[in-house]
Amino acid sequence: MLRRRHKKPDALQGTLDLLVLRTLRRGPHHGYGIAADIQSISDDILRVEEGSLYPALHRMEHLGWITAEWQTTANNRRARLYKLTRAGQKRLDEERAKWDQLTKAVGKVLRFA
Amino acid sequence: MGWVRRLRSTFSRTAGDFDEERRFHIDERTDEYVRNGMSREEARRAALKRFGNATLAKERTLDVDVFRWIEDLHRDTGYALRMLWRSPGFTVLAIVCLTLGIGANVAVFSWIEGILLRPYPLVVDQDRLFAVTGTNRGAPGHTDVSWPDWLDLQRASTLAEAFIGEKITGTTLSIGDRAERASGSMVSANYFDAIGVRPVLGRSFEPGEDSGRNAHPVTVISYEMWHDRFHGDPGVIGKTQVLSGLPHTIVGVAPKGFYGTFVGYAFQFWVPASMQSQFDAGVYKLEDRGARWIEGYVRLKPGVTIEQAQAEMSAIAARLEADYPETNRGRGVKLFPLWQTPFNNAGALLPTLAVALVVVLSVLLIACANVGNLLLVRAFARQQEMTIRLSVGAGRGRLVKQLMTEGLILSAIAAAGGLLVANWLRDALALLTPPRGGVVLRLPGELDWRVLAVSAGVCLGSTVLFGLVPAMLTSNIDLAGALRSESGGVIGGRSRASVRSTLVLVQVSLSFVLLVGAGLLIQSLQAVRNASPGFSTDGVLTTGVDLFTAGYDPQRAKNFQDELIDRLQALGGVESAALSRMTPFSYRNYSTAPIAVDGYDAPPDQQPAADYNEIGPGFLATMGIPLVSGREFTRADNERAPLVAVVDETMAAQFWRGVDPVGRRVQVKGRWMQIVGLARNARYRNLLETPKPFFYVALRQNFSATTALQLRTAQRPAALAPALVREIHALDANVAPSELITMREQVDRTTAAQRISVTILVVFGALALVLAAIGLYGVMASTVSQSSRELALRMALGAGASDLLGLVLSQGLALTAGGVVVGLVAALQVTRLLGYLLYKVSPRDPLAFASAFVVIAVASLVACFVPAWRAVRTDPLRALRG
Numbered sequence: 001m002l003r004r005r006h007k008k009p010d011a012l013q014g015t016l017d018l019l020v021l022r023t024l025r026r027g028p029h030h031g032y033g034i035a036a037d038i039q040s041i042s043d044d045i046l047r048v049e050e051g052s053l054y055p056a057l058h059r060m061e062h063l064g065w066i067t068a069e070w071q072t073t074a075n076n077r078r079a080r081l082y083k084l085t086r087a088g089q090k091r092l093d094e095e096r097a098k099w100d101q102l103t104k105a106v107g108k109v110l111r112f113a
Numbered sequence: 114m115g116w117v118r119r120l121r122s123t124f125s126r127t128a129g130d131f132d133e134e135r136r137f138h139i140d141e142r143t144d145e146y147v148r149n150g151m152s153r154e155e156a157r158r159a160a161l162k163r164f165g166n167a168t169l170a171k172e173r174t175l176d177v178d179v180f181r182w183i184e185d186l187h188r189d190t191g192y193a194l195r196m197l198w199r200s201p202g203f204t205v206l207a208i209v210c211l212t213l214g215i216g217a218n219v220a221v222f223s224w225i226e227g228i229l230l231r232p233y234p235l236v237v238d239q240d241r242l243f244a245v246t247g248t249n250r251g252a253p254g255h256t257d258v259s260w261p262d263w264l265d266l267q268r269a270s271t272l273a274e275a276f277i278g279e280k281i282t283g284t285t286l287s288i289g290d291r292a293e294r295a296s297g298s299m300v301s302a303n304y305f306d307a308i309g310v311r312p313v314l315g316r317s318f319e320p321g322e323d324s325g326r327n328a329h330p331v332t333v334i335s336y337e338m339w340h341d342r343f344h345g346d347p348g349v350i351g352k353t354q355v356l357s358g359l360p361h362t363i364v365g366v367a368p369k370g371f372y373g374t375f376v377g378y379a380f381q382f383w384v385p386a387s388m389q390s391q392f393d394a395g396v397y398k399l400e401d402r403g404a405r406w407i408e409g410y411v412r413l414k415p416g417v418t419i420e421q422a423q424a425e426m427s428a429i430a431a432r433l434e435a436d437y438p439e440t441n442r443g444r445g446v447k448l449f450p451l452w453q454t455p456f457n458n459a460g461a462l463l464p465t466l467a468v469a470l471v472v473v474l475s476v477l478l479i480a481c482a483n484v485g486n487l488l489l490v491r492a493f494a495r496q497q498e499m500t501i502r503l504s505v506g507a508g509r510g511r512l513v514k515q516l517m518t519e520g521l522i523l524s525a526i527a528a529a530g531g532l533l534v535a536n537w538l539r540d541a542l543a544l545l546t547p548p549r550g551g552v553v554l555r556l557p558g559e560l561d562w563r564v565l566a567v568s569a570g571v572c573l574g575s576t577v578l579f580g581l582v583p584a585m586l587t588s589n590i591d592l593a594g595a596l597r598s599e600s601g602g603v604i605g606g607r608s609r610a611s612v613r614s615t616l617v618l619v620q621v622s623l624s625f626v627l628l629v630g631a632g633l634l635i636q637s638l639q640a641v642r643n644a645s646p647g648f649s650t651d652g653v654l655t656t657g658v659d660l661f662t663a664g665y666d667p668q669r670a671k672n673f674q675d676e677l678i679d680r681l682q683a684l685g686g687v688e689s690a691a692l693s694r695m696t697p698f699s700y701r702n703y704s705t706a707p708i709a710v711d712g713y714d715a716p717p718d719q720q721p722a723a724d725y726n727e728i729g730p731g732f733l734a735t736m737g738i739p740l741v742s743g744r745e746f747t748r749a750d751n752e753r754a755p756l757v758a759v760v761d762e763t764m765a766a767q768f769w770r771g772v773d774p775v776g777r778r779v780q781v782k783g784r785w786m787q788i789v790g791l792a793r794n795a796r797y798r799n800l801l802e803t804p805k806p807f808f809y810v811a812l813r814q815n816f817s818a819t820t821a822l823q824l825r826t827a828q829r830p831a832a833l834a835p836a837l838v839r840e841i842h843a844l845d846a847n848v849a850p851s852e853l854i855t856m857r858e859q860v861d862r863t864t865a866a867q868r869i870s871v872t873i874l875v876v877f878g879a880l881a882l883v884l885a886a887i888g889l890y891g892v893m894a895s896t897v898s899q900s901s902r903e904l905a906l907r908m909a910l911g912a913g914a915s916d917l918l919g920l921v922l923s924q925g926l927a928l929t930a931g932g933v934v935v936g937l938v939a940a941l942q943v944t945r946l947l948g949y950l951l952y953k954v955s956p957r958d959p960l961a962f963a964s965a966f967v968v969i970a971v972a973s974l975v976a977c978f979v980p981a982w983r984a985v986r987t988d989p990l991r992a993l994r995g
Contacts (some may be wrong), residue, residue, distance in 0.1 A: 031134060032141040050163070051170040052140065054131070058174050063186075075144075078128075101535045 006036060016048070016056050017065075018099055021084065021092040030079040031057060057082060065091050129169050139164055164868035165510030189518040198517060203491065204523070207484045211575065212712070214480030216534025217473040217877060219568045220558060224534050224542055225466050227378055229452035235371045237309030241418055242410045244454040245276070250443035251719040252801065255455045257405040257702070258396060258446070260386065262433060265303075265724050266446065269429045272417045275307035278323075278409040281375055281700075283381075283552075283663060284357040285849070286342075296336070296552050297356070297382035298373055301387055305333065305365075307412065308374065312365035313371040314339070320634075323386040326397055330388060332356060333365035335372070336833070337553075338381045356382060357392045358662030363442060372555055374410065377458030377546075379553040383782065385955055394661040394819035403440040403707065403782075408456045411448065423448050442720040454595075458556070460757035462542075464950055465870045472630070472877045475623045477575060479884045484523065485579035486891055488516070520580025529573040535560065535568075545872055546865045586835050609856075614928055620885040621932025621973070623937060623967055624878075624883040628942040632961030633947060633954055634871045640953040641864050644670055647795025648697060648739030650857040654824045654833060655696045658841065661818035669817035673844055675748075678729070680840045682826065688825040691736070692729035692812060696821035697797050698859050704705040704815075709780040710768040723764060723806040724797065725781070727815045733759070733792060735825045736856075743775035743790030749790075749949050749971030750811040757811055760791035763805035779808070799863040801952055803894040814947075822850065830854055851960060882972055890976040893925045904984050914985045925977030926970075933969060939963070 023029065023037045034057075035048040060066045067090030071081045084092070139160045145154035164170070197204040231239050247262070257280075267276040278301035286295045298363055301307075303325075305317030312333060322329040332354060334343075343349045353360040355932055361384060373380035385405065390397040398404035413422050426446040435439045454460055480622055505607045539558040546554055658677070660670040675690055681690040703724040717720045733745040737738035741762065750757050765774045774788045797807055812820070826833060841848055843969075897904070944956035954961075 030137065030141075032138040036141075036145070037137075045528045049165065051173065054134065054170055055173040077137055077140060078133060102971045 015099075016052060017060060018092070018095045019048070020053075020056060020060065021065065021088055021095065024082055024084040024088070028069075028081045028083040030073070030081050032079075033083070043086060050066070058089070063086075131174050135164065135167060135171070149430050157736050164177055164464075164903075170870050179861045185514065187520075189515050190522070192515065193519040193522050197522065203487055205925065207523050208527050208530065209489055210480040210483045210887075212526055212530035212534065213884075214477035214529050215475050215524070215531030215568065215572060215575070216538075217531075218571050219528075219531050219560075219564065219881075220538040220541070221466065221469045221473045221536035222567050223397045223539065223558030223560050224556070224562060225452075225470065226564050227557045228542070229466060230464060231559065231561070232376045232459065233308070233372075233374050234452065235310050235368060236374065238412060238988050241274070241413050241415065242277075242291060242451050242452060243413065243422065244449040244456070245411050246447050246449065246455055247405055248445040248447050249671070249720070249722060250445065251716065252722070252805070255447065255494075256444075256705075257456070258407050258409075259405045259440070259547065259945055260389075260407055261400065261401045261402045262405075262430075262441070262444075262446075263331040263407050263409075265433055265555075266426065266429055268420075268655075270411075270425060271409065271434075272425050274412045274414050275303060276305045276409065277301060277304055277374070278386060278407045279304065279374060280386075280389075281378070281380075282357075282384075285659065285851070286355075292839050294552070295381045296378055297332075297380050297384065298375065299386050299392060300383050300716045302385055302411070304383065305367075307690075309370050310368060310443060312363070313368045314347070315365035316365070317365055319384075324399070326399065327359070327386050327391050327398060328387050329385050330359055330361045330391075331364045331385065332361040333367055333383045334363055335367050335379070335381045335432075336369040337379070339366045340616075346806075354382075356384065357388075358664055359388075359391050361388075372553075375457045376436060376454065376462070377554065377556055377615045381554040394817050397827070399603040402437055405705070406702070408850050410451075411971045415509065417451065419448055423534075427939060443718055461865075464948055465873070468630070468870055468947060469873045469952065471943075472874055475627055476877050476881050476884070478578075479620045479623050479881050479888070481575045481579040482620045483884055483891075484520075484575075486613055486616050486888055488520065488579060490891065490895055517576065517580050523574045524572045530569060531568065531572075532560070532565075541868060542751055545869045565795075567725075582992075613892050613895075617888050617928055618935060619884075619928055619931045620881075621969065622934075622936035624881045624885040625784055625933050625936025626943055627874065627878040627881045628965035628968055629961050630934075630944060630947065631871070631874040632964050633944055633951055633956065633958055634867070634874050636866050636961060637947075637950065637952045637954045638864070638871045641800055641867055641940060644723045644800050644952065645861055646697065646800060647738060647793060648856065648857070649825075650860055652827055653736060653856040654828075655825075655856055655859055656837070656853040657821050658692075658822050659818070659819045659851070659909040660848065663845070663848050665818050667816055667818060670814070670889070671813070673848075674729070674820070676844055677841065680843070681822075681837070684836055684840070686826050686828050689731050689735045690824050691732040691734075691824065693732050694727040694812065694815075694817040694820055697726075697736075697795065697856075698799060700819070702965045703797065705960045706782045708768075711778065713768045721768075721806075725758075725808045725810055727796075727812045727817055728809050729812045731810070732823065733890075735823045736795075737825075738795050739793045741791040741793060742773055743788070745790050745792075746809075746811045746813075751813045752816075754814075756784060756814055757787040757789045758808050760788055760808040761792050761806070762794045762802045764808055767806050774950060781810065800860065801965055823856075853986055858947075866875065867950060867952070882968065889925060889973050890979065892928070893921065893977050893980040894983075896924065897921060917985050918981050921981035922974075922977050925973060925981070927971035929969060929977075933966060936965075936969075940965075 006059055019038050020034055021067045023034050023041075029037065031050075035050065035053055038046050038048050056067070057068075061082070063070050064087060066082045067085055068080050068082050070078055072076075116910060120393060131822070139157070141151065142160035143156045146159050151159065162165075217626060229822065233239060236242070245258065245266075247258045260278075268275070270276070272919050281296065281300045282299050283294055283296045285286065286293050291891070300318070300323075302318040302320055302322045305312065311317070311481055313336065315333070317330075318331070322331065334349075334354070339345060339349060343352075349363055349366065352363050354363055355361070372378075373383070375451055387399065389399055389406070389460055393406070396404075398406055413419070426448060430441075430444065430446040435446060435671070449455060452459055499662070535558065539560070541555070542558075543554045544555040546556060600872065652701045658674075660673055665673065678690050695701060703726055705722055705724045706721045707720050708715060709721070713721075728746065730747050730750070731745070733740060738760075743759070744760060758781070760768075760774055760779065766775070768779075769777065773791060775791055777788050779783050779788060780786075792809065794804055795807075796802060824837075837850055837853060841850055905919075907917065907920075941957060942960070944951075947956060
């Protein structure tokens with residue numbers, strides 16, 4: 001097989017991916033909506049940088065985790081709607097398991113210390 | 114068609130897309146801030162600020178896109194290469210098929226470019242060049258133009274930038290003690306300036322050098338002649354060279370790679386038109402409006418269409434007709450695009466190249482169908498892989514891209530091979546064309562950027578043809594269905610099988626059409642070979658004896674000619690010998706003259722004219738042209754005797770309406786001649802000409818010192834040549850005959866177009882047949898392997914070997930039969946396009962159709978038999994278990 005050219009996602013980027021994928025699981029959404037959802041659900045604690053969000057969305061699209069389509073919104077604007085794919089769903093499950101493991105591990109260490 | 118949209122979206126992601134996405138984001142954010150109580154102005158500023166560095170975000174986003182695109186390309190290419198490497202049999206077969214298909218196409222494109230579209234290297238603005246010829250009302254075909262008419266056209270035309278007049282001519286060059294023919298051209302003085310060709314040495318012709326009888330014996334020689342004959346001597350300018358018996362001063366050397374403006378021949382020298390009579394055996398035509406001899410081209414001003422120019426030329430010709438009714442009654446002017454030029458080999462090769470183009474496009478289609486079939490087989494074998502890739506979320510567009518990448522790699526390799534093939538075939542046409550003494554043949558393919566562009570287009574087109582069909586089929590994969598079936602080779606499915614069968618059907622029908630075409634042309638060539646030209650082709654030899662350029666005055670020439678004939682007839686083995694100004698089937702023009710006949714009234718706007726040959730005593734007997742009545746000329750028909758003529762049957766039928774014209778008279782160029790004989794019709798220029806009135810006059814009464822010599826003898830040319838030279842040298846050691854050949858060869862030289870077409874069609878017809886047989890074999894083989902279970906079951910239930918053989922064969926032959934039916938319908942329509950290439954053969958000739966059928970049937974039997982045999986030998990137990 002050819003060497004995979006893109007780097008392994010680092011932890012932080014992985015987190016953004018996880019958040020985005022999770023948000024999209026509720027249904028197709030545009031970039032602004034994803035950012036807004038993450039912010040409101042986290043009670044304004046997590047604010048997604050737009051400068052990171054769009055590159056991440058496009059990267060995940062190429063990886064086949066999500067697909068994108070232009071659509072017209074209720075207030076008659078053209079928005080790019082992202083939608084979770086089967087591969088994205090699988091990825092979400094994996095990332096989520098990893099995240100759970102990680103937080104569980106970190107929690108254990110904190111409690112023990 | 115979902116995949117089209119996906120394919121498009123894969124390629125059309127642009128910076129604009131991102132800008133629009135960002136605009137939406139900011140609009141939404143602004144709305145949010147407004148809802149929270151900010152003013153719109155404030156909200157917008159805040160939203161922009163919040164988004165941050167837009168350019169950076171954009172760059173990072175686009176980086177992802179571009180990087181990804183390159184990565185995809187890289188991975189697809191690598192993947193495709195590995196897939197191709199893993200199945201070398203498939204890859205080699207596909208590349209060979211495509212190389213042959215694309216190579217044949219590039220070769221024909223390069224011929225069309227080099228011979229028809231841009232035939233003249235170094236000549237500028239060939240797009241605006243058009244051929245100029247004359248016409249004669251009531252007579253088919255074209256004529257040349259007289260020099261006064263040419264000058265008047267040039268003076269009166271406002272739409273033309275330049276008139277470029279020329280006429281092919283030849284001379285004998287003495288090289289040591291041996292004589293060699295060289296071909297050249299008599300041209301208008303503006304020739305080199307008008308075509309934009311600068312001599313590399315010396316000058317071109319100066320204005321006025323094309324006027325005055327033999328007033329300017331100057332010449333521009335070709336680069337090759339300068340190189341070979343003058344060894345590239347830089348001091349060659351000012352030296353003299355004897356051309357057609359007269360020393361000419363060399364004033365210029367044409368640049369390397371310039372061969373003149375005559376399709377098919379490379380010229381070695383150019384002289385101004387003022388030297389015309391020196392090259393026409395002393396007949397001066399520059400001031401004779403009735404003498405039509407110049408040909409040439411007109412360069413139209415930019416933006417002028419051929420229709421506008423034609424209208425203007427016709428108007429000028431009509432004025433000339435009114436001003437000079439004596440010479441110009443019924444005479445017009447006609448323009449042709451360069452590729453239809455009637456007076457050089459372009460006109461002769463046009464139908465051949467048109468046929469070749471159709472043939473090679475068919476071959477390419479067949480090749481594409483083959484490769485498409487092969488790709489399909491592989492695509493189905495890889496269906497499981499594709500399904501998995503789809504199910505893990507690979508875009509269908511990506512899969513299409515993947516398959517197209519594979520196809521593109523195949524056709525790119527094939528195109529490179531095709532260019533090599535075409536390069537080898539560059540001079541194939543010249544090699545297929547019989548040589549003529551003294552003429553340097555030049556029928557090159559031109560591999561310029563236009564040909565390369567068209568070839569690239571063909572390459573892309575064929576990729577789409579053979580690559581997209583499997584891509585479309587695979588992108589319609591039914592995910593669930595495909596995953597459920599667990600067997601390795603998921604082939605079959607009615608729609609796919611029918612696609613493959615359709616491809617084979619197309620192949621068989623195209624091959625059938627090509628085979629019918631080949632059969633027709635072979636028969637036509639046979640008919641041409643067997644056609645009687647109306648004179649003996651066996652046992653008659655011909656050569657030329659040019660006393661004019663040897664410096665003879667008419668009286669000396671007459672004595673020489675008489676003595677020569679006496680000597681030759683005394684030779685052992687020579688039955689008879691005769692002189693004539695022209696030998697039949699020469700590329701030079703016959704004399705032509707307006708004629709009048711008692712009791713025959715031509716329509717008032719027409720001037721009857723006919724070609725004639727000036728012949729010596731015994732010419733008709735020597736040539737084997739029978740007399741219907743009367744006699745032919747004898748030595749008594751000399752300059753002191755009454756003028757005499759012999760007419761042919763076509764002329765008798767037209768002007769005397771079938772009454773024997775012997776004893777009547779005909780007026781030729783104002784001179785009345787007594788008709789003493791009626792000759793059988795013969796062919797005079799080529800085998801395929803339509804009969805036109807023709808007559809003979811006595812050489813002695815219409816003298817020419819430049820003559821052809823015909824000998825009736827059973828000897829071969831090589832055996833007789835030494836004796837001929839000996840007899841001529843006995844009279845004058847400075848006179849040498851030109852090449853001695855049989856009349857058979859003389860005739861064959863005019864059937865080059867037919868032979869080239871036959872060769873092309875037979876070669877490509879065979880190629881098409883092989884490709885189609887491979888296709889049929891492939892389909893049958895995979896049908897058998899698909900249905901091995903069914904076959905085994907039948908065997909287990911008691912079917913014999915012959916039953917199974919019959920079953921498989923009948924399937925394959927049904928496919929063939931379908932293809933033949935389609936091919937039959939197509940061939941009935943298409944073969945008419947062969948037009949004049951078909952001689953005495955109906956485009957619906959049953960023999961050609963029947964033989965095409967037999968060949969196809971045999972080929973498909975062979976192609977089906979191997980898989981059928983394999984089916985019979987299937988071990989039922991193993992097949993059923995497996």
